[in-house]
Amino acid sequence: MNNSMANVLNAALGWLTKALDAPSAKAVVFGVQIGGHLFVEGLLLVVILFLLSQKSYKPPKRPLTRKEIEDLCDEWVPDSLIPPITEEMQYEPPVLESSAGPHAIVDGKEVVNFASANYLGFIGHEKLLESCTSAVEKYGVGSCGPRGFYGTIDVHLDCEARIAKFLGTPDSILYSYGLSTMFSAIPAFSKKGDIVVADEGVHWGIQNGLYLSRSTIVYFKHNDMKSLEAALEKIVVENSKRAKKQRRYIVVEALYQNSGQIAPLDEIVKLKEKYRFRVLLDESNSFGVLGHSGRGLTEYCKVPVDKIDIITAAMGHALAAEGGFCTGSSRVIEHQRLSSSGYVFSASLPPYLARAAITAIDILDENPELLKKLNANTSRLWKELSSVPGLSVASSQDSPIVFLRLKKPTGSAKDDLKLLENIVSRLLKEESVITVTSKRSTLDKCRLPVGIKLFISAGHTESDLLKAADSIRRVAASVFAEC
Amino acid sequence: MITIPYLTALTTYFSYGLLFAFGQFRDFFRKIYDWWKSSDLQGYAPICLGLEDFYIRRLYLRIQDCFGRPISSAPDAWFDVVERYSNDNNKTLKRTTNVSRCLNLGSYNYLGFAAADEYCTPRVIESLKKFSPSTCSTRVDGGTTSLHNELEECVAKFVRKPAAIVFGMGYVTNSAILPVLIGKGGLIISDSLNHNSIVNGARGSGATIRVFQHNTPAHLEKVLREQIAEGQPRIHRPWKKIIVVVEGIYSMEGELCKLPEIVEVCKKYKAYVYLDEAHSIGAIGKSGRGVCELLGVDTADVDIMMGTFTKSFGSCGGYIAGSKELIRFLRYTCPAHMYGTSISPPAAQQIISSLKVILGEDGSKRGAQKLASIRDNSNFFRSELQKMGFEVLGDNDSPIMPIMLYNPAKIPAFSRECLKHNVAVVTVAFPATPLLLARARICISAAHTREDLLKALEVISKVGDMVGIKYMPVEPKKLQHGKHTKKEA
DSSP states (O other): OHHHHHHHHHHHHHHHHHHHHSTTTTOEETTEEOOTHHHHHHHHHHHHHHHHHSOOOOOOOOOOOHHHHHHHHHHOOOOOSSOOOOGGGGOOOOOBSSOOSSEEEETTEEEEEOSSOOTTOOTTOHHHHHHHHHHHHHHOSOOOSBTTTTOOBHHHHHHHHHHHHHHTOSEEEEESOHHHHHHHHHHHHOOTTOEEEEETTOOHHHHHHHHHHTOEEEEEOTTOHHHHHHHHHHHHHHTGGGTTTOOEEEEEESBOTTTOOBOOHHHHHHHHHHHTOEEEEEOTTTTTTSSTTSOOHHHHTTOOGGGSSEEEEESSSTTOSOOEEEEEOHHHHHHHHHHOHHHHSSBOOOHHHHHHHHHHHHHHHHOTHHHHHHHHHHHHHHHHHTTOTTEEEOSOTTOSEEEEEESSOOSSHHHHHHHHHHHHHHHHHHHOEEOEEOOOOTTOOOOOOOOEEEEOOTTOOHHHHHHHHHHHHHHHHHHHHHO | OBOOOHHHHHHHHHHHHHHHHHHHHHHHHHHHHHHHSOOSOTTOOOSSOTTTTHIIIIIGGGGGGGSSOOBSSOOSSEEEEEEEEOSSTTSSOEEEEEEEEEEEOSSOOTTSOSSOOTTHHHHHHHHHHHHOSOOOSBTTTTOOBHHHHHHHHHHHHHHTSSEEEEESOHHHHHHHHHHHHOOTTOEEEEETTOOHHHHHHHHHHTOEEEEEOTTOHHHHHHHHHHHHHHOSTTTOOOOSOEEEEEESBOTTTOOBOOHHHHHHHHHHTTOEEEEEOTTTTTTSSTTSOOHHHHHTOOGGGOSEEEEESSSSSSSOOEEEEEOHHHHHHHHHHOHHHHHSBOOOHHHHHHHHHHHHHHHTTTSSSHHHHHHHHHHHHHHHHHHHHHHHTOOBOSOTTOSEEEEEOOSTTHHHHHHHHHHHTTEEOEEEOTTTSOTTOOEEEEEOOTTOOHHHHHHHHHHHHHHHHHHTOOOSOOOOSSOOOOOOOSBOO
């Protein structure tokens, strides 16, 4: 067996050698000797080329079949549109049957109203009502168009000029709703890549504007200048390379509606100049209130108004109108006329409200003693309320929003709120005084403690203030005695 | 979609290219000038970066006098346009005391409530004296008056939904409602031509956004199937909920939404429908109840109905109508309700009174007359324009009529020539419309009489010949098929 195998192999080998050495194998092509080994190499080359040309193995793609998609669509169960209604959602606010002045009528009874931000007492003022009536008769109610398409009425332009003249800025722009002012102005100036340092107690309008602008947001502790300085220092150190192109802003409110604190503007301006940031100031609750002629926080802190880059305010507070405005340099205002979405894509302010704002500013200019009265009321109530059992005053002394906080918080915001709502509803039912608890929407990121707010007006008399203080003392004592 | 003739597309591209090149040329010189002159920024970054407002500085400022024209009377069928002049080549415009009385084809005054009305205005003045122009307070604090509650009941009854909630501004309604209803993990499918307020609200909510082709229920179905099968991006978990957002009438096209088909698709795939009736409430439908009435859709099938009062009711504000639980939930959570000042009481009274007039509850037939008048006016005007050879978009019965201009030079030409003949029109260009498709938009009102419309047609025809925008063949007077314009569905 082995021998025959060896013989066969030898024969095959001998034959192969002969074949390779045969004259045909020794062909001469172009003067090059072709040996037999070249055939083997040629064969190898062919095998390699064949393998390379094969497609590599990929697992086959299997898109979902029609039936599978239908099954998935049938199986899918969406969440219900709204979560189930709980008991807290059944809250009903008091319904007024008259105007929201210092004395109002609720359920047929007369009550003392501390729930309207009517700081100068303009609600029900005859001059205001007269000018609004003539505006309604001339222009109708609505303006029927956005500012770019025949919705600009001459009262709008007059109002913008009046506000700019009152504050001493080059120009101003009117918005048709107070809440939309901030959340349209911020995205026009701050985009992705810019940095904004904001106070943690700013209201929802500002928070929404910051979110829509997609910039980097850094919050600092409420009204704490050291925390602000640390944040600014950190940002400048981390971003020194992009200083030329990156816009940096500090956003604060002049008078915070979530806590009644006043921002220290002079220190903020010092920090701003040191670290090269721009300041956006929301003066909704301080315009027409602070400063000896009502020009706002800049006058109160003795800061020249051109040091603040952008000032916005809602007119639904001291001016007893609606809408909002923004003032600053001409470049800032002109830019907003085309890139601020709440200005371009929305109908303009009804003309009678613009006329109301002009009249309100005129009355304020002529009667600065209203501010003195408001100040006197504020300090009186502040003094009276410093001795309420269980509640302490947490707002600044000059702020017309008096903010009462629990001396001993229960630990959970919900329970705190229940207690405070109890106090407020008893104040209305038993003592006929309307006050307000701070309400937080589910979208609001602010985590400041909740409390009771009282809005003081220049129209309140001393007896109103004393009555309010007495009532709060009585009701608070009985509520805290129960629990 | 609009198909644009080749020659027009070429000339439009050429015009824009020329303007763009010229603008870049001037910017180049401006850069040199600024480098040579020291800047006064002192280490701050410029507040508006150069690229962002290239379009504004080089293109928009040339034709700035066509936009933002101030008026000095009520925006009724005829109004006074204030004349302006410029000393520095249109960069700043100054008012003069001259006014010209023009025919108003631009304001949203569909039922003619814009000026002082015999029924509404006395009641508005009464409520002004009683409640004062503002309540200075939010709805949840102390700003709810009996007028607000009455308004919400009236609106709910009019729209045929169980309950409604009213806000002070239409734009804020959309921006503040969508974040409350849907958040991260949800999907919003919106029409490609939706209004900026809806886009802002959708972005502010944090949900994923997908777009479907304008008014195409078949594409909506395709997108829904794909998205439900795939789930959330990257993690592939199922979506928490899906909301489809459409508008009743699209304000730049004048088209009605294909609501019955869209509602059917959404029901099949269990998605919620959000209908924005900003332009259609009060203006279309037999009794003015909007696109649901016109197209025969049951209001119980539309989950959330939103609308504004600025257009047909001559006031301001917006509303949301839905089930009682939905409205109760919104009252507790919506930021616009809790932080925004309540709607001005005289404006609320204007809405209540105009609703009463429309429904005929004031004891006269004016409401029905107004509705019939706007329908007849719209149909008459549209058919006449089409006969003259203009390319007009929009469906029958819709009071909005865009006339295509295309070329950027025709925009100021059309606008200024019409103003010379005392007709005020609105022209719209980029970025409110796509770059090539600039148009002039006409809004018809019930306050326009037949003579007003004939005068408008005469002027528009003359100016159209001068400017050269009669793109369609002029229809001979006897053959009139009443077909649509050249747009593919």
